[in-house]
Amino acid sequence: MSLQAWYMDCSPEDQRKPHRLSPDQPASLEQLQQLGVFHWKLNADIYETDPELQQIRTDRGYSYMDIITIQKDTLPNYEEKLKMFYEEHLHLDDEIRYILDGQAYFDVRDKDDRWIRIAMSKGDLITLPAGIYHRFTLDETNYTKAMRLFVGEPVWKAHNRPADDFNIRQKYVTSLRES
Template identity: 35%
Template sequence: MAVIRVRNSGKVVDGQENVHAFLECQGVFFERWDMGKLPENLVEKFDLTDEDKAEILKSFDEDIRSLAERRGYVNWDVIALSEKTPNIEELLKKFEQVHTHTDDEVRIITAGHGIFIVKGDDETGYFNIELEAGDVISVPEHTPHFFTLMDDRQVVAVRLFIDTDGWVAHPYEEKEHTI
């Protein structure tokens, strides 16, 4: 279950209802999916073949299509990051730059953990959303954010896109250092 840590106040938000309410106030979509649909051979597997990725998409096909229909997504895929990922350090450096998108950024965590750092309203500032398997998040378009891994450095996520060209990051410059 996701946990939120507000950077400027140290406030911690946990529990599904509290997390959902906090994120809704910040314009971030959040829900939980049943990970019992994931085949046992893919639970906590981070070095995925193309066949494994296809199996993940098949396992959650109904959920993905429902979310896509509700929110206008037309394209999806699976990304897996771990110590076995070629050029993991370079990828993480790219992900860890504050940026925005012209589409919302959607992730369904199916294994492992990840952290989205999102710029909230002026009072809240930046907050961490610590995600685990079953967490579904959509960071709204034009919202400054970045992504990183937790200490275990392992995550598998389904990504959904509105733009058929996928996900394009646009650098974001803070007026003052607030991260």
């Protein structure tokens, strides 16, 4: 099954709900790629030995890896962390996540500043480019296990919006105009 993504409504309802527009407005993989968001579907059952994952890591220089489980009874300060992940922000480096189990959403801004929700499930690997405004949340299952990948040492710093004065944000916006 291919990745599902759609434009979101502005409802203040629980962030874990799908928030689809009515009528539904899907977003294609091509639309995501134009934003610099890339996706692979891998076999998460063999992530420790998967040659396809190893090739992606080698090709892209993802030398650092760790695994995080996000659920109420394993993540300290669970509710606060979920609120923090859902704050609109950007990073100075790419964000790379691989869902090993469970489900989650990444929301990204399009060229017109509209939210696109990306439904992630087991086997989905996604890269978000440095400088893109985004946020993360679980879905209503309240569980995901994800691999976090980085080029070199991990950088955990999120810069909440507004962060338009960062060079990486200006570079990203310029790349959107050129595509």
